[in-house]
Amino acid sequence: MRPDEMLKLDKELESHHQKAAKSLVSSLDSHEPSLEWRSSLNARLQAAGKVKKRRAWLAWTTAVAAPAAAVAAFVIFFGASEPSQGVVAETSVAADTSIEDELYTHYMASDSRMALGLDMPHEPGEFDWSSIDGL
Amino acid sequence: MNLLSRCLISAALLAVALSASAQRTGRSRQGSSDRQRNPVLSTVFQKADSVKYVGTRKITFMTGRGHRSITEKVMRHGWKMRIEYPGETGFSGQVIVENGEHRLRFLPSRKEIRQLPPRRDEILFGLSGVTRTPGQERPTVHTAKGTVIAGVPTKLLVFKTKAGRVEQRMWVSEKHGAILKREVLDHDEEVSTKFEFISIRFNPELPKNTFKIDAPGVKTVTLDEMLARESKALKMTPYRLSDDAKCRLLNVSGINSERFKALVQSYSCRGGRVSLYQLAADVNPERLDRMAGDRYRTHAWKSRGVSFVLIGSVSTDELKSLAKHVKVGHLPHPEPQR
Numbered sequence: 001m002r003p004d005e006m007l008k009l010d011k012e013l014e015s016h017h018q019k020a021a022k023s024l025v026s027s028l029d030s031h032e033p034s035l036e037w038r039s040s041l042n043a044r045l046q047a048a049g050k051v052k053k054r055r056a057w058l059a060w061t062t063a064v065a066a067p068a069a070a071v072a073a074f075v076i077f078f079g080a081s082e083p084s085q086g087v088v089a090e091t092s093v094a095a096d097t098s099i100e101d102e103l104y105t106h107y108m109a110s111d112s113r114m115a116l117g118l119d120m121p122h123e124p125g126e127f128d129w130s131s132i133d134g135l
Numbered sequence: 136m137n138l139l140s141r142c143l144i145s146a147a148l149l150a151v152a153l154s155a156s157a158q159r160t161g162r163s164r165q166g167s168s169d170r171q172r173n174p175v176l177s178t179v180f181q182k183a184d185s186v187k188y189v190g191t192r193k194i195t196f197m198t199g200r201g202h203r204s205i206t207e208k209v210m211r212h213g214w215k216m217r218i219e220y221p222g223e224t225g226f227s228g229q230v231i232v233e234n235g236e237h238r239l240r241f242l243p244s245r246k247e248i249r250q251l252p253p254r255r256d257e258i259l260f261g262l263s264g265v266t267r268t269p270g271q272e273r274p275t276v277h278t279a280k281g282t283v284i285a286g287v288p289t290k291l292l293v294f295k296t297k298a299g300r301v302e303q304r305m306w307v308s309e310k311h312g313a314i315l316k317r318e319v320l321d322h323d324e325e326v327s328t329k330f331e332f333i334s335i336r337f338n339p340e341l342p343k344n345t346f347k348i349d350a351p352g353v354k355t356v357t358l359d360e361m362l363a364r365e366s367k368a369l370k371m372t373p374y375r376l377s378d379d380a381k382c383r384l385l386n387v388s389g390i391n392s393e394r395f396k397a398l399v400q401s402y403s404c405r406g407g408r409v410s411l412y413q414l415a416a417d418v419n420p421e422r423l424d425r426m427a428g429d430r431y432r433t434h435a436w437k438s439r440g441v442s443f444v445l446i447g448s449v450s451t452d453e454l455k456s457l458a459k460h461v462k463v464g465h466l467p468h469p470e471p472q473r
Binding site for chain 2: 098099100101102103104105106107108109110111112113114115116117118119120121122
């Protein structure tokens with residue numbers, strides 16, 4: 001795996017969503033079906049024939065298409081109504097980043113400013129950054 | 136101009152020539168400009184000592200909370216520069232003056248002038264790509280017709296890595312040797328830091344006191360004092376690179392995030408810029424190294440319960456060697472915060 005892929009994987013694995021999913025999955029009981037059960041299932045599936053296959057295909061199509069349509073409808077009706085707020089996005093990014101992320105970002109920002117001869121003005125405690133337009 | 140600057144300009148011109156030479160040998164076959172010398176960048180270096188202008192530019196940089204943009208007024212003559220902030224920015228009254236010897240930052244709210252080393256050498260390093268990590272190839276410079284910036288026609292210079300990733304873009308007025316717009320890009324080719332002139336006037340009459348700060352009774356704060364002050368605020372015993380490391384301290388700052396605190400010192404060393412981070416938190420060296428990719432080198436270690444990280448554009452061996460020079464700093468007693 002390439003370093004940048006490992007980096008992306010690290011970030012994704014450390015996100016809150018992944019942590020929540022991880023804890024959910026790890027809390028599930030593990031059921032290992034016996035070989036006897038599997039062979040009886042195979043026999044039943046072979047006996048079911050083409051009609052069952054067609055029904056299964058229909059069931060799968062419905063199962064996939066219905067949630068997809070629901071998601072699409074949700075995005076159309078709710079997703080586009082309000083643009084996402086920058087503050088919210090920044091907060092979630094900050095919550096998902098690691099110390100190493102913060103150190104690297106800090107260094108890269110400082111190195112770029114230094115190369116361009118730029119300075120951040122001194123920020124008084126009360127100053128509201130939101131009054132300055134973003135990128 | 137001091138000896139170091141002369142050496143830097145020579146090195147920078149050599150780097151430009153080498154880059155152009157590498158292009159001529161056929162490393163890149165895209166566009167006729169690749170096979171020519173790069174006269175545009177040479178002009179920037181040649182006119183750096185005499186270029187004179189007053190203008191307004193918009194700077195954009197990264198912070199812990201995303202990108203921020205600020206407008207600033209710039210007056211420049213050669214390597215001397217004065218930067219002020221218009222009233223609507225919220226930073227009105229703050230002044231930065233680069234007078235050839237120091238970079239002075241006047242902070243009226245704190246009634247102090249912070250005395251830093253000049254940025255001239257760092258800007259030269261940045262222009263020439265001299266600070267490439269050892270073993271890494273210098274970027275190739277591609278020239279194209281640029282857009283009109285602040286009413287001035289420009290040439291566009293694009294700095295690309297061997298893999299074709301764009302690292303920097305520069306819009307240069309060839310006539311004046313001035314960079315009117317400049318962008319630094321990150322690994323994903325997203326602009327991380329940039330500036331762009333909105334208006335500019337060349338060869339104006341500048342008042343005699345342009346490169347002075349008239350603020351009687353204001354205290355001048357040195358970098359040593361800043362380090363003492365910052366370490367006291369973070370409740371850390373300050374460590375620093377000892378003199379025998381032969382690095383020059385450029386700046387001091389602190390990180391006080393929800394997750395950790397860090398004392399940060401930026402140095403200019405023989406091979407390039409290096410930052411020392413001192414933290415009271417654990418750091419994963421492998422992860423940090425992956426993060427830095429091929430752009431920077433990192434070295435992290437722990438001593439007496441304190442984590443240290445060195446990040447820079449020098450080799451890993453040099454970082455390890457510098458780590459041996461990290462010692463408790465002997466600093467002046469900080470004055471109480473205002």
